[in-house]
Amino acid sequence: MTQPFTDDLHPALPYPGTRPDACFVHLDGEGWPVTPDPSTDSGWRVAPDGQDLDDWLADQGEPPLAARMPVLAYGSNANPAKVTWLREEMGLTGPAVVLRARCEGIAAVWAAGLRARDGERPATLAAAPGVVEEHAVWMATADQLRVLDRCEGRGLRYRLVRLHTGRITLFDGAEVDSVLAYTGAGMRRMPLLVHGVRVRCSEVDQRRARGLNGWAADTDGLDLTPVLGDPSPDDWPDRLFVYGTLQPGGSHWSLLEEHVEGRPVAVTLPGTLHDTGRGYPALRPGDGPGVPGHLVRLVAPEAAFPVLDKYEGDEYRRGRVVLPDGTVSWTYLWGESVEGLPVLPGGWAV
Incomplete structure (x- = not known):
């Protein structure tokens, strides 16, 4: 129809x-x-x-x-x-x-x-x-x-x-x-x-x-x-997929760590990661080689997101994505065009 x-x-x-x-x-x-x-x-x-x-x-x-x-x-x-x-x-x-x-x-x-x-x-x-x-x-x-x-x-x-x-x-x-x-x-x-x-x-x-x-x-x-x-839209889901500097061991993991419960899980999100040339990556979901990262569970999303949204800035927007097993997660998506940006097949060095 x-x-x-x-x-x-x-x-x-x-x-x-x-x-x-x-x-x-x-x-x-x-x-x-x-x-x-x-x-x-x-x-x-x-x-x-x-x-x-x-x-x-x-x-x-x-x-x-x-x-x-x-x-x-x-x-x-x-x-x-x-x-x-x-x-x-x-x-x-x-x-x-x-x-x-x-x-x-x-x-x-x-x-x-x-x-x-x-x-x-x-x-x-x-x-x-x-x-x-x-x-x-x-x-x-x-x-x-x-x-x-x-x-x-x-x-x-x-x-x-x-x-x-x-x-x-x-x-x-x-x-x-x-x-x-x-x-x-x-x-x-x-x-x-x-x-x-x-x-x-x-x-x-x-x-x-x-x-x-x-x-x-x-x-x-x-x-x-x-x-x-x-209730707030931020309340669901209570999971966040991170693929750049917010990953465990990354340069800004400390911003996220206090808001996480349980152990981060290594996962791959369908999509493509691009090099912005600005020192941080651009994620576009969908078809592509897949984006390696980590899935974390947040103790209280409403407390974590003001901090993380400010860190990610206006170039990213927070959206919901679906992992291969059906899990719905928040992540930060690149808000500008990726046309002409090189693909990063191996992920991003954090």
């Missing part, structure tokens, strides 16, 4: 509505497919012209992916018409970036209570060992997350958590660990048990779900950490 689609192709009712068969961006009642491309700054391109998603967002005056947070959408939030409703009724601004995801070990199940405004039965999330479902991940700005908080009734109907159960994989191979998610906060949003069994939304439609009789489960079985306050 390379053409735009409109909301009428994906009605919101009956809940949870239908979803496009592609990752997409959505703005003003129209959606465009998005496809993975690791050679771009964002890792994604927008149809039909194949523009880098970050550039497309910048054209709308909106933040790039690195300034957005992954939020699991397993109910109506993956429906384009619902996105328009959020704009009209809840004040959502800016493009919605919605990426399809393979979800293992978790499932959308019907909740115990009905929605007050229309009597439909909403979905909630539960652990489901051995189950594989396809859902979506919103890449939400801080403002968009506050809109989702109001829509989901954060703290009343649903609670915002970091989810540790299951495995969530985007279509670019990225493993989204500790994804933000809205899970049941009260008994009416806990999983419905019918004859002691949770009922998956994929197996029973809304018409039949409204007529189900049962009781609320005591637990959703999820391993999670409740989120207090407003």
Whole structure:
């Protein structure tokens, strides 16, 4: 699919509505497919012209992916018409970036209570060992997350958590660990048990779900950490790929060392390293000989990044990249053209 689609192709009712068969961006009642491309700054391109998603967002005056947070959408939030409703009724601004995801070990199940405004039965999330479902991940700005908080009734109907159960994989191979998610906060949003069994939304439609009789489960079985306050895009992921002077043994390792927990791991990032001729390298992700470096886990990213961002300066920008095993990591990407810069096949002397 390379053409735009409109909301009428994906009605919101009956809940949870239908979803496009592609990752997409959505703005003003129209959606465009998005496809993975690791050679771009964002890792994604927008149809039909194949523009880098970050550039497309910048054209709308909106933040790039690195300034957005992954939020699991397993109910109506993956429906384009619902996105328009959020704009009209809840004040959502800016493009919605919605990426399809393979979800293992978790499932959308019907909740115990009905929605007050229309009597439909909403979905909630539960652990489901051995189950594989396809859902979506919103890449939400801080403002968009506050809109989702109001829509989901954060703290009343649903609670915002970091989810540790299951495995969530985007279509670019990225493993989204500790994804933000809205899970049941009260008994009416806990999983419905019918004859002691949770009922998956994929197996029973809304018409039949409204007529189900049962009781609320005591637990959703999820391993999670409740989120207090407003999360920051810097909070995820808690890993950083370093390939130059910030590596262990490098001239500026001391800037990073106090923020690292555990041992650095030697890894290779797909991409190319160029010699800027200025005493520091230029990294471009994607195809290439591969860039050797180290992966470190940060104790508190929000404390480390102000120091590291200042050190890297305006010539670099911090972005998220995907390692060969699916691990998502921050790294510092060269912000200027690499045309004419020599390739450094053996890495960088630190």
